[in-house]
Every structure is written in structure tokens, then in C-alpha cells.
Amino acid sequence: xxxxxxxxxxxxxxxxxxxxxxxxxxxxxxxxxxxxxxxxxxxxxxxxxxxxxxxxxxxxxxxxxxxxxxxxxxxxxxxxxxxxxxxxxxxxxxxxxxxxxxxxxxxxxxxxxxxxxxxxxxxxxxxxxxxxxxxxxxxxxxxxxxxxxxxxxxxxxxxxxxxxxxxxxxxxxxxxxxxxxxxxxxxxxxxxxxxxxxxxxxxxxxxxxxxxxxxxxxxxxxxxxxxxxxxxxxxxxxxxxxxxxxxxxxxxxxxxxxxxxxxxxxxxxxxxxxxxxxxxxxxxxxxxxxxxxxxxxxxxxxxxxxxxxxxxxxxxxxxxxxxxxxxxxxxxxxxxxxxxxxxxxxxxxxxxxxxxxxxxxxxxxxxxxxxxxxxxxxxxxxxxxxxxxxxxxxxxxxxxxxxxxxxxxxxxxxxxxxxxxxxxxxxxxxxxxxxxxxxxxxxxxxxxxxxxxxxxxxxxxxxxxx
Amino acid sequence: xxxxxxxxxxxxxxxxxxxxxxxxxxxxxxxxxxxxxxxxxxxxxxxxxxxxxxxxxxxxxxxxxxxxxxxxxxxxxxxxxxxxxxxxxxxxxxxxxxxxxxxxxxxxxxxxxxxxxxxxxxxxxxxxxxxxxxxxxxxxxxxxxxxxxxxxxxxxxxxxxxxxxxxxxxxxxxxxxxxxxxxxxxxxxxxxxxxxxxxxxxxxxxxxxxxxxxxxxxxxxxxxxxxxxxxxxxxxxxxxxxxxxxxxxxxxxxxxxxxxxxxxxxxxxxxxxxxxxxxxxxxxxxxxxxxxxxxxxxxxxxxxxxxxxxxxxxxxxxxxxxxxxxxxxxxxxxxxxxxxxxxxxxxxxxxxxxxxxxxxxxxxxxxxxxxxxxxxxxxxxxxxxxxxxxxxxxxxxxxxxxxxxxxxxxxxxxxxxxxxxxxxxxxxxxxxxxxxxxxxxxxxxxxxxxxxxxxxxxxxxxxxxx
Numbered sequence: 064x065x066x067x068x069x070x071x072x073x074x075x076x077x078x079x080x081x082x083x084x085x086x087x088x089x090x091x092x093x094x095x096x097x098x099x100x101x102x103x104x105x106x107x108x109x110x111x112x113x114x115x116x117x118x119x120x121x122x123x124x125x126x127x128x129x130x131x132x133x134x135x136x137x138x139x140x141x142x143x144x145x146x147x148x149x150x151x152x153x154x155x156x157x158x159x160x161x162x163x164x165x166x167x168x169x170x171x172x173x174x175x176x177x178x179x180x181x182x183x184x185x186x187x188x189x190x191x192x193x194x195x196x197x198x199x200x201x202x203x204x205x206x207x208x209x210x211x212x213x214x215x216x217x218x219x220x221x222x223x224x225x226x227x228x229x230x231x232x233x234x235x236x237x238x239x240x241x242x243x244x245x246x247x248x249x250x251x252x253x254x255x256x257x258x259x260x261x262x263x264x265x266x267x268x269x270x271x272x273x274x275x276x277x278x279x280x281x282x283x284x285x286x287x288x289x290x291x292x293x294x295x296x297x298x299x300x301x302x303x304x305x306x307x308x309x310x311x312x313x314x315x316x317x318x319x320x321x322x323x324x325x326x327x328x329x330x331x332x333x334x335x336x337x338x339x340x341x342x343x344x345x346x347x348x349x350x351x352x353x354x355x356x357x358x359x360x361x362x363x364x365x366x367x368x369x370x371x372x373x374x375x376x377x378x379x380x381x382x383x384x385x386x387x388x389x390x391x392x393x394x395x396x397x398x399x400x401x402x403x404x405x406x407x408x409x410x411x412x413x414x415x416x417x418x419x420x421x422x423x424x425x426x427x428x429x430x431x432x433x434x435x436x437x438x439x440x441x442x443x444x445x446x447x448x449x450x451x452x453x454x455x456x457x458x459x460x461x462x463x464x465x466x467x468x469x470x471x472x473x474x475x476x477x478x479x480x481x482x483x484x485x486x487x488x489x490x491x492x493x494x495x496x497x498x499x500x501x502x503x504x505x506x507x508x509x510x511x512x513x514x515x516x517x518x519x520x521x522x523x524x525x526x527x528x529x
Numbered sequence: 530x531x532x533x534x535x536x537x538x539x540x541x542x543x544x545x546x547x548x549x550x551x552x553x554x555x556x557x558x559x560x561x562x563x564x565x566x567x568x569x570x571x572x573x574x575x576x577x578x579x580x581x582x583x584x585x586x587x588x589x590x591x592x593x594x595x596x597x598x599x600x601x602x603x604x605x606x607x608x609x610x611x612x613x614x615x616x617x618x619x620x621x622x623x624x625x626x627x628x629x630x631x632x633x634x635x636x637x638x639x640x641x642x643x644x645x646x647x648x649x650x651x652x653x654x655x656x657x658x659x660x661x662x663x664x665x666x667x668x669x670x671x672x673x674x675x676x677x678x679x680x681x682x683x684x685x686x687x688x689x690x691x692x693x694x695x696x697x698x699x700x701x702x703x704x705x706x707x708x709x710x711x712x713x714x715x716x717x718x719x720x721x722x723x724x725x726x727x728x729x730x731x732x733x734x735x736x737x738x739x740x741x742x743x744x745x746x747x748x749x750x751x752x753x754x755x756x757x758x759x760x761x762x763x764x765x766x767x768x769x770x771x772x773x774x775x776x777x778x779x780x781x782x783x784x785x786x787x788x789x790x791x792x793x794x795x796x797x798x799x800x801x802x803x804x805x806x807x808x809x810x811x812x813x814x815x816x817x818x819x820x821x822x823x824x825x826x827x828x829x830x831x832x833x834x835x836x837x838x839x840x841x842x843x844x845x846x847x848x849x850x851x852x853x854x855x856x857x858x859x860x861x862x863x864x865x866x867x868x869x870x871x872x873x874x875x876x877x878x879x880x881x882x883x884x885x886x887x888x889x890x891x892x893x894x895x896x897x898x899x900x901x902x903x904x905x906x907x908x909x910x911x912x913x914x915x916x917x918x919x920x921x922x923x924x925x926x927x928x929x930x931x932x933x934x935x936x937x938x939x940x941x942x943x944x945x946x947x948x949x950x951x952x953x954x955x956x957x958x959x960x961x962x963x964x965x966x967x968x969x970x971x972x973x974x975x976x977x978x979x980x981x982x983x984x985x986x987x988x989x990x991x992x993x994x995x
Contacts, residue, residue, distance in 0.1 A: 088895045114753065116772050124897040225735075237738070246739040251717050251776070268734040269691075272703070273712040287580065305801055306582050308794045310717070310776075328774045331797045335771055338804035339886060345808070346882030347875060354887040354897070358907045365879050366912055369872060373916060376871040377923070380864050387860045394853045397863035398846050401870065401979070405842040406835060409813060413831050416812030420805060421820045429554045431590040431820070441824045446832055450839060457843070513867070 091121060098133045106133070107140050119148035122157065123355040134160045143169035147177040151184050152353040152360070158189060167196035174248070175204040176221045176329070183213060216300050217293040219333065220314040220323030223247040226254040227280060229263055234276030236266070249326065254313045255280055260320045262313035264288050290315055293322055297333045302425070304330035341423060344501040345416065347372070371506055379404070379513035386521035389529050395462045396524050399454075399471055403520045406450060407478035407512030414439050414486025415508050419500050422490060436487050443483025447476035466527055474520035478512060485511040557587060564599045572599070573606050585614035588623065589821040600626045609635035613643040617650050618819045618826070624655060633662035640714065641670040642687040642795070649679060682766050683759040685799065686780040686789030689713040692720040693746060695729055700742030702732070715792065720779045721746055726786045728779035730754050756781055759788055763799045768891070770796035807889060810967040811882065813838070837972050845870070845979035852987035855995050861928045862990050865920075865937055869986045872916060873944035873978030880905050880952025881974050885966050888956060902953050909949025913942035932993055940986035944978060951977040 090109065097105040110118060122130050122145070134141065134157060141161060146169055149157060158166060170178060170193050178197065182190045182205070194202050204222050211217025225246060227236050236253060240246065252265040264284030274283055287307050291300055291314045303309060304327050314323040343349070349364035356364070383390070383400070390396050418435075421427035427435060455472035459465055489507045490500030556575065563571040576584060588596050588611070600607065600623060607627060612635055615623060624632060636644060636659050644663065648656045648671070660668050670688050677683025691712060693702050702719060706712065718731040730750030740749055755769050755778045769775060770793050780789040809815070815830035822830070849856070849866070856862050884901075887893035893901060921938035925931055955973045956966030 091896045114773055116774075120892065121896070123892060124894060126900060240738040243739070246735060248735075249733065249776070250735045267715065268738065269712060269714075269716045272706040272734065273709070305797055307580055308582075308798075310715070310794065327793050327797065328776065331771055331793065331800065332774075334797065335800060335804075338801075338808070339890075342804075342808050342811070342882060342886055345812075346878050348879045348882055354883065354892045354901060358904050358911070361904060361908045362911045365876070365908065366915065368879070369875055369912055369916065372875045373868070373872060373919065376868040379871070380868055383864045383867070387864065390863045391857065391860045394857045394863075397856045397860075397866075398849045398853065400863075401849070401867060401983075402839070402842040402846055404867065405845070405979075406838060409835055409838045410831070412812050413814045413834070416808060416814055417820065420808055424805075426586065426589060426820045428590060430557045430587075434592060435820060438824050438827060442827045442831065445824070445828045446835055449832065450835065453839065513871075517867075 091125065094121070094133070095125065095129055098129060098136055101136065103136050103138075106136055110137065110140065115142050115144035116148045118142075118145045119150075123150050123153060123353075127153075127156070127357075130157070131160050138162060139165050139168070141165050141169055143172035143177075146170070147173060147181050150353045150355050152355050154181070155185060155189065158185070158193075163192075166193070170196055171198070171201075174221060175201050175208065176219065178205050179208040179218055183209065183218065211293060214297045215293065216291045216295045216297060216314050216325060217323070219297050219300060219329050220293070220325045221247065222323045223250075224254055224313070224321060224324045225250050225252075226256045226260075226262075226321060227266075229255045229257060229281050231255075231280050232276065233271055233274045233278045233280065233283070236271060236280055237276070250311070250324075251326070252285075252311050252324075253280070254321060254324065255284060256321055262288075262290055262315060262321045265311070265313070267310075288312075290319075291325060292317070298337050300325060301330045301333040301337060305334060337423070341419065341501045344499065345419060345505055347505060368506075375506055375510040375513070378510060379517055382514050382517045383521065386517075386525055389521060389525040393467075393524065393528055395458075395464070395467060396521060399458060399467070400517055400520050402454065403471065403474045403478055404513045404516035406475060407482045407516040408509045409482075410443060410446060410479045411482035411486045411508040411512045412505065414443075414483050415490060415504050418487045418490045419504060422494050422500055427491070432491060436484070436491075439483035439487045440480060443480040444476070447479030450479065451475040467524070470523045470527055471520060473523055474516065477519045478516040481515045482508070482512045557591065560587070560599070561591065561595055564595060564602055567602065569602050569604075572602055576603065576606065581608050581610035582614045584608075584611045585616075589616050589619060589819075593619075593622070593823075596623070597626050604628060605631050605634070607631050607635055609638035609643075612636070613639060613647050616819045616821050618821050620647070621651060621655070624651070624659075629658075632659070636662055637664070637667075640687060641667050641674065641689075642685065644671050645674040645684055649675065649684065677759060680763045681759065682757045682761045682763060682780050682791060683789070685763050685766060685795050686759070686791045687713065688789045689716075690720055690779070690787060690790045691716050691718075692722045692726075692728075692787060693732075695721045695723060695747050697721075697746050698742065699737055699740045699744045699746065699749070702737060702746055703742070716777070716790075717792070718751075718777050718790075719746070720787060720790065721750060722787055728756055728781060728787045731777070731779070733776075756785075757791060758783070764803050766791060767796045767799040767803060771800060803889075807885065807967045810965065811885060811971055813971060834972075841972055841976040841979070844976060845983055848980050848983045849987065852983075852991055855987060855991040859933075859990065859994055861924075861930070861933060862987060865924060865933070866983055866986050868920065869937065869940045869944055870979045870982035872941060873948045873982040874975045875948075876909060876912060876945050877948035877952040877974040877978045878971065880908075880949050881956060881970050884953045884956045885970060888960050888966055893957070898957060902950070902957075905949035905953045906946060909946040910942070913945030916945065917941040933990070936989045936993055937986060939989055940982065943985040944982040947981045948974070948978045 094106060094109050097109060146154065173181065182193050194205065197205065208218055227239065252267055253271065254262050255264045255266060257263050264281065265288050266280050266283045267285060270283045287309065289303055289307055289309055289312045291312050293314050293316050309327060311324050311326045313321050314325055316322045347368035418427060451472035454475050455468035458471045459468035485508045490504045493500045493503060560572065560575050563575060612620065648659050660671065663671065674684055693705065718733055719737065720728050721730045721732060723729050730747065731754055732746050732749045733751060736749045753773050753775065755773055755775055757766055757778050757780045759780050759782050775793060777790050777792045779787050780791055782788045813834035884893060917938035920941050921934035924937045925934035951974045956970045959966045959969060
């Protein structure tokens with residue numbers, strides 16, 4: 064029935080199926096209580112309505128001790144999908160905690176692309192333990208996928224593809240589909256291939272259903288068709304899905320032969336992970352950082368970035384140290400100087416974040432980079448003048464010194480213009496040199512604004528006030 | 530053919546279709562040249578292979594003058610999909626630049642959900658201009674969608690749904706689909722409904738194809754089935770799609786009747802926008818910020834956040850001002866104090882970013898918040914002690930003062946512990962009060978670390994050194 068649902072007729076009453084929402088704190092408490100008292104039956108009953116993704120989230124949220132006890136008690140109910148939803152940081156521990164037979168059953172349930180995702184970060188011993196329990200055909204598929212580079216389309220794709228020769232008509236395709244026993248669990252398109260098995264177009268199942276039997280498949284192919292080389296980085300795959308609204312896309316090897324298919328749900332997952340990396344890198348946190356990491360892991364991730372920050376902070380202090388005389392003479396400078404640096408750091412971070420994000424979404428390209436640099440300079444100038452006036456007046460009334468007002472106003476303009484330039488320039492240059500701009504830009508930019516801020520303010524002050 | 534593609538037989542040769550990759554700088558230059566010389570034929574030829582999403586990107590990247598000339602020259606080739614791919618910031622200008630008839634044709638090509646997305650941000654006059662050119666049924670659909678709250682599932686869904694009563698078998702469903710003229714362009718599931726039109730399950734088209742005619746639809750429904758209330762915020766819809774790997778999900782009104790369906794490509798788009806908002810908000814840039822904004826627009830977005838930052842920077846300066854005496858006596862304090870504040874700000878931002886991201890992905894919940902707070906405190910303590918030792922030794926050698934070394938070491942420990950606490954505490958508290966933690970946390974946290982850093986360092990110094 065495709066008519067507007069509002070118009071249809073009511074016949075008989077039956078309640079709608081419950082939708083599975085995320086678990087509440089109460090649920091977790093009840094589950095942990097059942098673990099505490101060792102009530103396996105109750106545990107299974109409480110876990111039964113939860114989606115594997117939610118169970119994985121819960122396992123990440125409870126502590127390691129409860130997690131291990133829960134897994135032991137849950138035992139053979141443990142589902143393979145929970146494993147593939149788990150954060151890498153605790154996946155290894157969970158695999159070790161599972162009874163080997165439970166693990167084998169859990170892994171055998173998974174699609175080969177999920178198994179690849181599951182084992183690619185495990186150590187060799189765990190990898191072969193899992194590979195051993197797979198059926199031969201699955202093991203070969205997984206091993207073949209593992210030969211593709213990490214984070215490539217080859218790791219992301221599923222190898223089972225529904226395809227048809229391009230000369231088929233709708234009737235032949237439908238008859239073929241209805242006669243085939245081993246169609247994949249999920250597929251949305253038939254990939255049309257030429258005789259060399261090179262993909263030439265996608266036909267959506269819906270279009271197929273809606274068309275007369277004698278119509279040629281080639282007349283039903285979708286406008287947007289995107290073929291993905293097997294070595295393409297997964298981040299670019301996700302970009303293509305998002306940009307072109309793809310639902311599934313064929314993957315080809317170097318001779319352009321079809322070797323697999325990627326579906327949008329996997330691409331969405333990659334997009335989400337890429338965002339996570341960007342946001343964590345911008346903040347100077349290791350991109351592998353997880354909430355489920357323990358204290359030691361967290362310290363190890365954050366300490367290097369703090370060490371870099373310490374170096375740059377010391378650099379800024381060395382600038383200040385050049386002006387000890389004038390600070391000793393006019394202590395007000397020590398009071399005001401952090402304002403200039405802080406405003407510069409903030410303005411720089413603003414420009415930087417927009418630039419990093421625009422580079423990631425490919426909105427900032429060589430076609431518009433000079434115009435955007437011009438814009439950032441102008442914005443820095445305008446904001447600089449605004450805050451120069453405010454700070455000039457503030458300094459005048461606070462310390463009763465017009466000269467100090469002029470000094471801080473000038474330093475403010477200089478630093479905000481530099482902040483705009485550094486905010487756009489640093490990520491663009493890093494990207495040109497093949498460095499992820501999200502990774503290192505923040506430190507560079509705030510170093511620049513600190514050094515320039517202190518130097519401009521204290522330098523001007525010592526020129527004028529000493 | 531579902532067999533492994535590697536095994537299939539080669540029959541005849543034909544080249545694969547070109548895939549449409551993003552345009553290069555050269556393409557843009559060639560297009561702009563054709564606009565310069567007014568060569569319409571060449572322009573159309575150059576634009577023809579480009580995907581509407583890429584054309585929209587290009588229109589965003591070139592300047593306003595070139596954009597208008599290009600649109601005038603391209604004229605009636607202008608595709609509706611380009612409009613729906615355009616950033617809101619320039620969409621209005623483009624609509625104004627289009628010839629009314631071209632606009633009418635462009636809009637009529639679009640699905641009703643794309644029209645909604647297109648017009649929801651236009652002013653009333655432009656809205657009704659577009660509504661007027663739609664066919665009656667489309668206009669009613671669009672107007673009805675506009676009655677749902679902005680950023681709700683109701684705005685996101687498409688109203689055309691393929692559904693079937695739950696008592697049907699595969700044969701009935703297939704016969705029905707093949708007999709129906711107006712199936713939607715894209716659909717991947719049949720929604721099974723009870724007689725009150727309440728959705729009870731999804732059957733994937735692939736499953737339907739693979740099953741015998743006499744099998745009941747209800748035995749084919751997917752494990753994961755998620756019903757979305759029409760008023761649910763689109764951010765939560767995107768979360769559900771990503772969490773549960775949904776491909777499409779039925780949308781219901783308050784009486785639980787089916788009113789539409791949301792597909793994963795729209796959810797992916799929302800996920801992408803939500804990430805953009807998070808990252809821009811964290812940096813104190815208006816979340817509506819676009820690379821295509823002009824200078825004035827950009828100043829207006831960034832100035833308020835810089836003003837907030839100025840207030841907090843002045844607050845920190847007021848703390849410093851309390852210690853003018855000790856700074857005047859020991860100028861080394863002015864040199865070292867930014868280091869303490871900077872390290873605190875960085876450590877706070879690290880903890881904060883992980884917390885904001887974890888709240889967004891619902892990994893940080895009431896089940897684990899206390900454990901994570903404990904972790905952040907410990908991490909702050911460990912990092913604090915590490916850098917306290919480094920800075921203590923550095924200050925000792927730099928200024929030859931063991932007392933100064935002890936003072937900065939102590940201040941470092943205090944500030945990094947506070948940074949950890951503020952970094953996790955501020956976003957959690959904001960979230961409890963219903964404020965987007967990405968929006969305001971950064972300023973709060975760095976204010977805390979600046980104030981505490983200066984106060985601890987200078988306060989200890991004046992207690993010990995004066």
C-alpha cells in the first residue's frame with residue numbers, strides 16, 4: 064500500500080511492537096544485582112530485550128570486575144554482535160574472558176566483514192584462535208580481506224555481492240533472485256557487470272520490483288553510481304557516501320573487477336569515527352582515546368600532548384623573560400598581558416576549527432583558499448579593532464594610563480590579525496605537507512598567538528613606557 | 530550471480546562507466562573561463578558530468594559575482610538537486626538569481642522531503658513563491674511537514690511509504706508491488722502494519738525476493754526494528770540509525786500510526802551536521818558558521834564568543850591584580866605564571882573534549898559518571914606530579930630559586946587536578962541542566978583553570994616569598 068497512510072481503513076486492534084531504546088540506570092543496576100547474586104536466569108531475562116549495541120555500551124560503562132563476572136555468568140548467551148560492537152580498548156579482555164566454545168559460536172554467527180573488523184587489532188595468537196573456529200570459506204574470505212591495507216575499502220567491504228550481466232532484463236533478474244538460495248542477509252542493489260566482471264551500474268531492488276519483466280536492467284540503472292577502488296582509504300569512502308547519498312557501492316580491484324560491496328551503514332560508522340578522531344585530535348587527546356580506557360592508558364595518551372604544550376608555554380615565557388625590566392617597572396603589564404594572549408588564542412582557535420573542518424569536508428580547496436585567507440585577515444582586523452577599543456578604554460580607567468590603553472589596543476589588533484592568519488594558514492600548510500591538520504594545528508596556532516601576543520604587548524610597552 | 534566474483538567467466542569486453550569524482554581546480558578554472566566569455570554551450574558541456582552535490586560545492590567555493598554570472602548563464606539547465614545540496618548561507622541568493630520558471634522546474638523535480646529541507650529556512654515570501662509552483666499533492670505534503678517542529682523526525686521523513694498488512698504472505702506482497710504504479714523512487718523495506726496502521730515490523734526487499742511465495746511476511750521481519758515518534762529530535766534519530774545500524778525506520782504520530790519513513794542517507798546527513806555543530810561549538814564559533822559566509826557574517830558569529838572570552842580573561846587578570854606586590858618583588862612570577870595557566874587550560878580541554886564527545890555518543894551516563902570523575906582526578910594528579918617535577922627543576926635552574934621551584938610544582942599539581950575535575954564536571958552539570966555541553970563548556974573550563982592557576986601560583990608565592 065503506497066497511498067497516504069492517513070487515508071487507510073482500520074480493521075482490527077493489535078499493539079505495536081515495543082521499540083528497543085537504550086537501557087536506563089535502573090536496568091544496569093538490576094543487571095548488576097543479578098550478577099552479584101549469581102542469578103543466571105534473571106540475568107538472561109534482563110539482557111534479552113537489549114540490542115547487542117546497547118549491551119556493548121553497558122559492558123563499556125561498568126567496571127572491569129563487574130564486566131568479567133557478567134560475561135562469565137552470561138556465558139553461552141553471549142552474542143557475536145556484542146563483540147563487534149565493543150570498543151577495541153576492552154574487546155581483547157572480553158575475548159579472553161569468554162569460554163573458547165562460546166567465543167567460537169559467537170564468531171561463527173558474524174559476517175566476514177564483521178570478523179575482519181573484530182580481529183584486525185588483536186594480537187597474532189588471538190587472531191589465529193578466532194580464524195581456526197571459522198568455516199573454511201569464511202576463513203579464506205577473512206584472510207583475504209586482511210591482505211588489504213588497514214582502513215581501506217577492502218577491509219570495509221562485504222565479499223558477497225549480488226550481480227547480474229548487463230544484458231539481462233527484469234524478468235531474468237527476478238527469476239534468478241528467486242531461484243538463488245544463498246542471497247546475502249542485506250542487499251539493496253543488483254550490481255550490473257560487464258563480461259570482464261567490471262561493474263557498470265546499480266539497479267535498486269525497488270526499481271526492479273516496480274518494472275515490467277521485459278524491461279532491460281541497463282535502462283533502470285541509477286544516475287549516481289560510484290565505483291570504489293579496493294585500496295581507497297575508508298575516510299574517502301565515507302566522504303563519497305555522504306556527498307553522493309550512496310546506499311551501496313561496488314568495490315573493484317586494480318584490474319577494475321568487482322570484488323565486493325560497501326553499504327551505507329558501514330560508511331556511516333566510518334564517518335562517525337572520523338569525526339571522533341578529528342574532535343579528539345583538535346583537543347590534543349590521542350584519537351584512540353576511549354571513555355572505557357583505564358587511568359594509565361589515559362595518562363599515556365594525554366601526557367605527550369601536555370609535554371608539547373609545556374614546551375610551547377616555556378617558549379612564550381622566554382618571550383616574557385626578555386621584558387622583565389619593563390614588567391618590574393610597570394606591574395600592570397603582568398596583569399594585562401594574559402588578556403592579549405588569551406584573546407589571540409581564542410580567535411586563532413575559531414579560525415582554525417573552521418579551517419580544519421572545511422578541509423575535512425573538502426569545502427576549503429585551492430579554488431577558494433586565498434579568498435578565505437583574505438576573509439580571515441579582515442575578520443581578525445575587525446574583531447581586533449573592536450576589542451582594541453574595549454581594552455584600551457578598560458586599561459585607561461583601570462590603571463589611569465592612556466599610554467597603557469594605546470599599547471594594549473595596538474597589541475590586540477596585531478594579535479587578532481595574526482590569529483586569523485595562523486588559524487587558516489597553519490592547517491592549510493600542514494595539509495599540503497600531508498600532515499593531518501587536526502592533529503597539530505592547535506598547538507602551533509596557540510604558540511603563535513602567545514608569542515606574538517606577549518611580544519607585541521610587552522615590546523610596545525617597553526618602547527613607549529621605559 | 531552471488532558466487533565469488535573471482536570465479537566467474539569472462540565473455541566480452543566493454544569499458545566500465547567513469548565514476549564521478551570531485552572536480553579539480555582546473556575544472557573550476559575552465560568553467561569560470563566559459564562564464565567569462567559567455568560560452569553557454571561550453572559551460573553546459575563542462576558541468577554535465579558533475580554531480581549536483583559537486584556543483585553545489587563549486588558554487589559555494591567561487592565568489593558571489595562569479596556565482597551569479599554562472600547561474601544566469603547556466604539558466605534552465607539548473608537542477609533542483611543542486612539547490613537542495615547548497616549551503617543555507619548562499620541558497621537564498623541563488624534562488625533569487627534563478628529565473629522564476631527555472632526555479633519552478635527545479636523545485637518540481639524534488640521529493641517532498643527535499644523541498645521541505647529547501648524552504649524551511651527561507652523567508653515567507655520566498656516560501657510561498659516556491660509552494661505555488663508545486664503540484665497540489667506535493668504542496669499539501671510539504672505544508673503538512675512544515676507543521677512539525679524544526680529539526681524533528683517529521684521534517685526529515687518522506688511521506689511516501691510502502692506498507693503491507695501483517696497477514697500478507699510473500700506472494701501477495703510481490704504481486705502488490707509489481708501491480709503498483711507509484712512506488713517511491715527509493716525504498717528498501719516494506720513496513721508491516723496492523724489494522725490501525727501501526728507499524729509492527731520491517732521486511733527487507735532482499736529477504737522478500739529470496740523467500741517462497743507462501744511464506745508469511747511476519748516470519749521475515751528484521752530483528753532490529755525501531756519506530757520513531759514524529760516529534761523526536763533529528764539528532765536522536767541519527768543516533769538510533771548509527772547505534773542500531775538501521776537502513777530505514779517508520780515514523781509514527783502521537784497515536785502510533787505510520788505517517789512516514791526515514792532512510793539512512795538522511796540520518797547520515799544529520800549525523801554529519803551534528804558533528805559539525807559540536808566541533809564548531811567547542812571552538813566557540815557559531816554552529817551555523819559556513820566557509821561560504823561573508824566577512825560581516827563571520828564577524829557577527831565570532832565576536833560574541835570573543836566577548837565572553839574577554840570577560841573571563843579580565844576575571845583572570847583581576848586575580849593577578851591581587852598579587853601586584855609579589856610580582857613587583859619577584860618578576861620571575863610574571864614569567865612563569867602563564868605556564869601554569871596554559872597547562873591547566875590544556876589538560877582541562879582534553880578532559881572536556883572526551884566528556885563532551887562521550888555525552889554526545891551516550892557513552893557517559895549516570896552508570897559510569899562517578900568512575901570517570903575518579904579517573905579524571907587521578908589522571909590530573911599523575912600528570913600534575915609529572916609536570917610539577919619538570920617545572921620545579923626548570924624554575925630552580927632558570928631562576929636559581931628552590932622556593933620558586935616548589936611553588937610552581939605545587940601550583941601545577943593543584944591546577945591539573947582542578948582541570949581534570951572541571952573538564953568532566955562542567956559538561957556533565959551543563960547537560961543535567963539541559964544546556965548543550967559543547968556550547969559553553971570550553972569557556973567555563975578555561976576560566977576555572979586560569980583563575981585557579983594564577984591564584985594557586987601567585988597565592989603560594991606571596992605566602993612563601995613575601
